[in-house]
Amino acid sequence: MIEVRGLTKRYGDVLAVDDLTFAVRPGEVTGFLGPNGSGKSTTLRMVLGLDAPTAGTATVGGRPYAAQPAPLTVVGALLDPGAVLPSRSAFHHLLALAAGNGLPRRRVDEVLADVGMEKAARRKAGTFSLGMRQRLGIAAALLGDPPAVVFDEPLNGLDPEGIVWIRQLMRSMAAEGRAVLMSSHLMSEMELTADHLIVIGRGKLIADMSMKAFIDMNSEREVLVRSPQAETLRGLLATAVDVRTENDGALVVTGLEAAEIGALAAAGGVELHELSPRQASLEQAFMDLTRDAVEYQAETKTETMTGASR
């Protein structure tokens, strides 16, 4: 488990991380979201002992990273895929890491196979594409077979096949009982991959809840309705908060449940050809929430919104 308590980081006048508290539980993929500059990388750097907190603590398996004798066996991380000596081969990069953590050479071959890099193992890292460097970074994260992993923007530079591979890798690591923390700006992928979300804005926690709860809480539910008597139906729905007509004549209703719309239509003798609740997207919910958070913060202080996990 990764635990962050009262974590704070100040760089001069900039309060990059402001009293953050959250936990990343085993068996789940936790998505770490926030607008640009909200403090995600700074938080992850403190979890991984690359930056010292101004206040508060970050621990993995109950201990700060710096106090772990073999950190790669406790938490694997992908932070900066560029951080590899360009003259070193993928194999030797991993071998050096393995040696530093008391891991057998066999693990190097295993993780190279896990990330599909056997053929490129002897090539110099300096010749790798961004996608290959990401794969090498992921191989390094898996080297110590750790119970927790932290991936900062793992999808950068990956092609569609690579993106699907990452999704499956994250899901399988969570299914094996590992704690998986992942940041990404690709909301559609995050929605498919994460079970739980930690959302920060301006260094502060603004949401800590399941993906489903987050989308439900931060977006209006819409129902798509098709009817050959759309105008009559529009009249019957006058009480709905909002009804708009799409280009193809379908109505999109906000403020009533599908069953309520169906009941009104039946009572009014209106024929329906379609009545479908629409699932809001994570992207929509995220934009709504972060816009609200920014507006609210601009006034005085932010109220932290927390919710129960699934």
Ligand SMILES: Nc1ncnc2c1ncn2[C@@H]1O[C@H](COP(=O)(O)OP(=O)(O)OP(=O)(O)O)[C@@H](O)[C@H]1O
């Ligand atoms: N070494 C540093 N010195 C000074 N300020 C810094 C330093 N590192 C980060 N910051 C500032 O701290 C804030 C948070 O930055 P951080 O990189 O953690 O955000 P982020 O959420 O990861 O952003 P992005 O989504 O753009 O990667 C920003 O205002 C940034 O300019």
